[in-house]
Amino acid sequence: MKERAGSLLVADRYAINLGIRLIEAGPGTVTVAMSVTEAMTNFLGGFHGGALFSLADCAFSLAANLAGDRAVAIDTHLVLISPAEVGEELTAVAEEVHRGRTLGSYRVVVTRGDGRVVGHFTGTVFITPGV
Amino acid sequence: MKERAGSLLVADRYAINLGIRLIEAGPGTVTVAMSVTEAMTNFLGGFHGGALFSLADCAFSLAANLAGDRAVAIDTHLVLISPAEVGEELTAVAEEVHRGRTLGSYRVVVTRGDGRVVGHFTGTVFITPGV
Amino acid sequence: MKERAGSLLVADRYAINLGIRLIEAGPGTVTVAMSVTEAMTNFLGGFHGGALFSLADCAFSLAANLAGDRAVAIDTHLVLISPAEVGEELTAVAEEVHRGRTLGSYRVVVTRGDGRVVGHFTGTVFITPGV
Amino acid sequence: MKERAGSLLVADRYAINLGIRLIEAGPGTVTVAMSVTEAMTNFLGGFHGGALFSLADCAFSLAANLAGDRAVAIDTHLVLISPAEVGEELTAVAEEVHRGRTLGSYRVVVTRGDGRVVGHFTGTVFITPGV
Numbered sequence: 001m002k003e004r005a006g007s008l009l010v011a012d013r014y015a016i017n018l019g020i021r022l023i024e025a026g027p028g029t030v031t032v033a034m035s036v037t038e039a040m041t042n043f044l045g046g047f048h049g050g051a052l053f054s055l056a057d058c059a060f061s062l063a064a065n066l067a068g069d070r071a072v073a074i075d076t077h078l079v080l081i082s083p084a085e086v087g088e089e090l091t092a093v094a095e096e097v098h099r100g101r102t103l104g105s106y107r108v109v110v111t112r113g114d115g116r117v118v119g120h121f122t123g124t125v126f127i128t129p130g131v
Numbered sequence: 132m133k134e135r136a137g138s139l140l141v142a143d144r145y146a147i148n149l150g151i152r153l154i155e156a157g158p159g160t161v162t163v164a165m166s167v168t169e170a171m172t173n174f175l176g177g178f179h180g181g182a183l184f185s186l187a188d189c190a191f192s193l194a195a196n197l198a199g200d201r202a203v204a205i206d207t208h209l210v211l212i213s214p215a216e217v218g219e220e221l222t223a224v225a226e227e228v229h230r231g232r233t234l235g236s237y238r239v240v241v242t243r244g245d246g247r248v249v250g251h252f253t254g255t256v257f258i259t260p261g262v
Numbered sequence: 263m264k265e266r267a268g269s270l271l272v273a274d275r276y277a278i279n280l281g282i283r284l285i286e287a288g289p290g291t292v293t294v295a296m297s298v299t300e301a302m303t304n305f306l307g308g309f310h311g312g313a314l315f316s317l318a319d320c321a322f323s324l325a326a327n328l329a330g331d332r333a334v335a336i337d338t339h340l341v342l343i344s345p346a347e348v349g350e351e352l353t354a355v356a357e358e359v360h361r362g363r364t365l366g367s368y369r370v371v372v373t374r375g376d377g378r379v380v381g382h383f384t385g386t387v388f389i390t391p392g393v
Numbered sequence: 394m395k396e397r398a399g400s401l402l403v404a405d406r407y408a409i410n411l412g413i414r415l416i417e418a419g420p421g422t423v424t425v426a427m428s429v430t431e432a433m434t435n436f437l438g439g440f441h442g443g444a445l446f447s448l449a450d451c452a453f454s455l456a457a458n459l460a461g462d463r464a465v466a467i468d469t470h471l472v473l474i475s476p477a478e479v480g481e482e483l484t485a486v487a488e489e490v491h492r493g494r495t496l497g498s499y500r501v502v503v504t505r506g507d508g509r510v511v512g513h514f515t516g517t518v519f520i521t522p523g524v
Contacts (some may be wrong), residue, residue, distance in 0.1 A: 008165050012173040014181050034450070042192065043142040049204045050145050054181030061173065061180070073180045074365060075337045075386055077208045077470040079498050079515060081491045097502075098474045098510050102364075103336060103388065105472050105499075109490075117491050120498070122472060122515055124337055124386075126365065202449055205496060206468045206517055208339040210362045210367050212385060228371075229343045229379050233495075234467060234519065235343050236382070240359075248360050250359060251367070254382055255517075259497065273436040276443050279496045306402040311454070312447030313405050319442050323435065335442045339470045385436065 001025045005062050015058045018051060023066035028096030028107040036088045045066075045120075047084040048100075056108040056121035063126040064104050071104055071125035078121045082112070089113050102127050132156045136193050146189045149182060153193075159227030161194040167219045177247075178215040187252035191224035195235050195236040195256040202235055202256035209252045213243070220244050233258050263287045267324050277320045280313060284324075290358030292325040298350045309346040309380075318370040318383035321356035326366050326387040333366055333387035340383045344374070351375050354383075364389050394418045398455045400494035408451045411444060421489030423456040429481045435463075440477040440511075449501040449514035452487035457518040458495050464497055471514045475505070482506050486516075495520050 005025035009015060009032070012093065018040075024031040040051035056078060064071035084090055090110055097105040108121040136156035140146060140163070149171075155162040163186065171188040187209060195202035220250055221241055228236040239252040267287035271277060271294070280302075286293040290362040294317065302313040318340060326333035346352055352372055370383040398418035402408060402425070411433075417424040425448065431445040436516060457464040477483060483503055490498040503512040 008137050009135065010172040012171055012172050012179075014179040015173075017170060018181075039144050039148060041144055043139040043196070044203065046203065048143075048145040048185075048187030049192070049207065049214060050149075052180065053184045053188070053207070054179075054473075057180050057184070065174070070173065075210055075472075076180065076206075077206075077339060077489075077515060079206055079468075079517060081493075081498060096234070097472075097513055098135060104172050105474060107513070108490070120490055120500070120515070122470060124472060131218075165279070201297075206341075208384060208470060210337075210386060212362075212367060228341075228382055231343075236343060238382070251359055251369070251383070253339060255341060270436040274441075275432050275434055276441040277435075279432060280443075301406050301410060303406055303409075305401040305458070306463060306465065308465065309405040310405075310447075311469065312411075312443065315446045315450070315469070316441075316443030320448070325440070327436070332437060334424055334437065334439065335473050337470075338442065338446070339468075339473055342466050366484050 001066055005030055007067055008062055008065055011078060016055045018054055020055060022089060028063060030059050030060045030094045031091060032062050033089060033091045036084050036086050037091060037094050038086055045109035049080060051079065052110060052119050055090060055092045056110055056119065059092040059108045060123040062107045063106055069130065070128045073123055075124040078119055080119045081117050082116050084112055092116060132197055136161055136197055139193055139196055149185055151186060151189050156197060159194060159196060161190050161225045162222060163190045164220060164222045167215050167217050167221060168216055171193045177217040180211060183211065183241060183250050184209050185242050186221060186223045187250065190223040190239045191237045191252065194225035194237055200261065201259045206253055206255040209250055211250045212248050215243055215249050221249060263328055267292055267328060270324055272325055278318050280282050282317060282320050284374055287305050287328060292321050292356045294321045295351060295353045297332050298348050298352060308338060311342060311376055314372060315340050315343065316380065317352060317354045321370045322368045322385040325356035325358060331392065332390045335384040335385055336388045340381055341351055342381045346374055352380060355371060356392050370388040395457055396422055399416065401458055404499055411453050413448060418459060421456060422453050423487045424484060425452045426482060426484045429477050429479050429483060430453055431479055442473060445503060445512050446471050448483060448485045449503055449512065452485040452501045453499045453514065453516040456487035456489060456499055462523065463521045466516055467519045468517040471512055473512045474510050477505055483511060491504055501502050
C-alpha cells in the first residue's frame with residue numbers, strides 16, 4: 001500500500017513542488033507531511049489556505065486512489081482553524097468514512113507538531129470502476 | 132480598488148508562483164485569471180484540485196480584504212465540476228454575498244474560456260475591524 | 263414545469279408539514295416560500311437551522327428532479343447568515359450551476375421579505391438516468 | 394452535562410417535534426437518537442435530507458452550547474451517504490474538533506443500528522462569551 005501511495009505521489013507534480021512527503025499508507029488511510037515555507041505565505045503574512053488545502057487534498061486523493069480504481073474529487077470542504085508558522089511541520093491524516101461502488105467519502109485532519117489542529121477537511125470522490 | 136487588489140496580490144507569494152493575475156476589482160468583487168500549466172497536474176494526469184482551490188481562494192481573499200479590515204478565511208467549500216487542460220486560461224470571479232461586522236460570506240465561480248464552469252466555491256472570513 | 267414541481271412537492275410530507283409552498287418553476291430553477299412559525303425555533307429562541315436547511319433543500323431537490331431523472335442529494339453546504347423572526351416569510355430560489363450525466367450542482371439563496379440573505383446553500387445530486 | 398443538554402433539548406421545539414431524544418452528553422460531545430417515521434420521507438420515497446440534517450444539527454448545537462456560552466451555527470456541511478428506512482433508529486454523535494474564544498468546530502456522524510454511516514456533518518459556531 002505504501003509503495004503504491006509513493007508511486008502515485010511522485011507523479012503528482014503539484015504536491016511534489018510543495019514538498020509533500022508520504023509518511024504512512026494502509027487500507028483507506030494515508031498520512032503525508034509538509035514543512036511550511038516562505039513560499040506558502042499569503043498577503044496577510046499567514047499560512048496560505050491554498051497550501052493547507054493542497055496538503056489535505058493530497059492525503060485525500062492518495063487514500064481514495066489506493067484501492068486501484070480511478071477516483072476523482074467532486075466535492076471538498078475545508079475548515080481553517082489555527083495558523084501555522086514558517087518552518088513548522090504539518091501532518092495530514094486521511095481516513096475513509098465510506099466507499100461505495102461510485103462514490104467515496106473521506107476525512108482529513110491536519111495537525112502541527114504540538115498536536116494542534118490547523119484544519120480539517122471532508123472530500124468526496126467519484127469512482128470509475130476498473131480504470 | 133484595482134490598485135489595492137493589485138498591491139495585495141503581489142504580496143501573495145503562493146498566488147504569484149501559480150501565475151495568478153488580477154483582471155478586475157470593484158466593491159466586493161474581484162476577478163483573477165490563471166493559465167493551467169504542466170506543474171498543475173495531479174497523479175491522474177488531470178488539473179490539480181489544489182490549483183483550482185488556490186485560484187478560487189485568491190479571488191475570495193482579495194475580495195474580502197479590499198475593504199481594508201483584515202479578513203481571514205475560516206471556511207471554504209469547493210465543488211469540482213469540469214476538468215481543465217494544460218494551456219487553458221481560467222477565470223475566477225468572486226462576489227460578496229454578505230458582509231457583517233465580524234463575518235463575511237463570498238462566492239466564486241471559476242470558468243474556462245468557453246464559459247464552462249470548472250468549479251464553484253463558497254468562503255467565509257472572520258473580520259478583525261480596524262486591522 | 264410548475265405542474266411537475268407542484269406534484270413533487272405535495273408528495274414531500276416533510277416539506278408540506280413545514281408549510282413550504284411552490285412559487286415558481288422553470289428549466290433548472292425553482293422558487294419556494296415558507297413562513298417562520300413558533301415550531302421552527304431552537305433552544306436559543308432563534309430560527310432553527312434545520313428549518314432553514316429544509317427550505318433550501320426543498321428548492322434544490324425540486325430543481326434537480328424537474329428534468330425527470332431521479333436525482334438524489336449527496337452533498338450539501340449551508341452558510342447561515344442572518345436570523346429570521348416568527349411570522350416572517352422566507353423565499354428560497356434554486357438555480358442549476360451544472361448538470362452532467364450523473365452529477366448535478368445547484369445553488370440556493372434564501373432571503374427575507376426585505377431582501378436580506380438569511381442563508382445560502384450549495385447542493386450536489388447523483389442522477390440515475392431513466393428512473 | 395447530561396442534565397444541561399436535556400434542558401436545552403426540551404426547549405428545542407423543532408427537534409422535539411422530530412422525536413429527537415438525548416442519549417449521552419459529556420465535555421464537547423453529545424449523542425442523540427431519532428426514529429425514522431413516514432413523516433420524514435421525501436417525494437422520492439426516501440429518508441428526507443432535512444430530517445437527517447436536523448438530527449445532526451441537533452447533536453452539534455447541543456455539544457456547542459453545553460459549555461454555557463451562546464454558540465450560534467454559521468456554517469454546516471452534510472455528506473449524505475446511505476439511505477434509512479421508516480422504523481429505523483438513527484444515532485448522531487457530535488464531537489468537538491476545536492473551540493476557541495469566538496469560533497468552535499464540531500463533527501457529527503449519523504449511523505443506523507447496524508453501524509452503517511447514513512451521513513456525516515461538519516459545523517462551525519460563532520460564540521458570544523458570557524451569554
